Amino acid sequence: VTDRSSLAIGFLDSGVGGLTVLREVAATLPHEHLIYFGDTARMPYGEKSSAEVLRYSVENAKFLMQKHPLKLLVIACNTAAAHSQHQLPLHCPFPVIGVIEAGVESVVRETTGQQIAVLGTRSTIRSGIYEREILKRLPKANVTSIACPLLAPLVEEHFINHEATKLIIREYLAPLKHQKIDTLLLGCTHYPLLRHLIADELNKDIVIVDSAKSCAEKIEILFKNNDLSRFDSKTIGQQTFYVSDDPQRFSLSAKSYLGFAPNIALA
């Protein structure tokens, strides 16, 4: 029997983007052990088939389970969540939370007039998953989806506070100038790092929902309701990072997300 104090929260991503989710969870539940796997050898997932992404997610989840006993798994990657959020729980003897589901639940809670915008990568937007999931819960909602394919590369290349990034965001958000939006969802794990630039281009009263934050809130509630928190609430939880390729580059990028360059192990 595993000592419950040693159980960790696992995070799956294709790269570094999911670190925005880990960061929020660490801030909300600082005593929890967190273990992260970035499948950098096979990224980007965006252009891969649904079956392939599902297979990768199952493999990556099994890798994490071998490394550490888990009590929760977070699918911290929009593409992986889109293709595995229904199947992955069948492989895991603990709860699985995906960024899409968490983000959508927050949007549904926050929207005042059901006028919603979603930003995402081309692959996420083309899949229509956010629109579908929102309309399932709010059938009368008006959802405007905007593909922002350059934003994730800009974040990955550390152009986070660059004038060029501001101009590109302005271009992407231009269609919203002529619409009455009350809630905007950041439907890509990289975008929270651009939140301030995105906010600058929007009407002040628009609520920005960040699915990383939504995940953290959802986990907090789940842990409270099910008594899943670590017993030891005096020590800070450990953070462990694995990647399938190029740990050095990951470590460098991770600095933008975490504020420090963590030690990364090659899986």
Add this chain to the structure above:
Amino acid sequence: VTDRSSLAIGFLDSGVGGLTVLREVAATLPHEHLIYFGDTARMPYGEKSSAEVLRYSVENAKFLMQKHPLKLLVIACNTAAAHSQHQLPLHCPFPVIGVIEAGVESVVRETTGQQIAVLGTRSTIRSGIYEREILKRLPKANVTSIACPLLAPLVEEHFINHEATKLIIREYLAPLKHQKIDTLLLGCTHYPLLRHLIADELNKDIVIVDSAKSCAEKIEILFKNNDLSRFDSKTIGQQTFYVSDDPQRFSLSAKSYLGFAPNIALA
């Protein structure tokens, strides 16, 4: 026996970038039949292993040969050229020209002081292929390599004359401000579309070498010396395009390169 007039020049690329090469060849040799294959289903090649890229290139070359009798094959993709320029000729009963080799030969011809800069994707720059190929011919050359990972996505997303693209180019070229460069090589097939913006950031007397143009010049000489031109020099050659995925999106992007949206067939 195939009528020599019907033989075509084949072009291999992972996506649309190689259209800059096709465009230059069409401008230089307007009577030639051109047949292009963009392996959009398996792009980007940048993160794939050398063996995999070689295998794809051989498969793609065979596909083109089945579609049309060829007299020349152009590897119009830096990644494919890096991994297949030595092997692919073994599979082809006609000459094979790669963008890397063509670009390097132009640089060697153009440089006045052997102070050379190379721009490319991260994968091309990391491979060191341009530096190696230049130093083979000019062992005393000083080669500065700059990875510009955002430039190809900016071109693909049609941010070609955008202020943001200017700012990002300025950032990438900043290290050259403190160096005496006489020749700069555009080591990615997308970059010729940004040539004017790149030129604006450089000292006026720096020669910009564009490997698309270099390929066209090399083919022109090869055809003259070996009497390979089409007999019929009164009609314009046919251009045929194949992709392995999403012909519509390819057609849309192709417009930035060719000035018109061509018909694209799914391979």
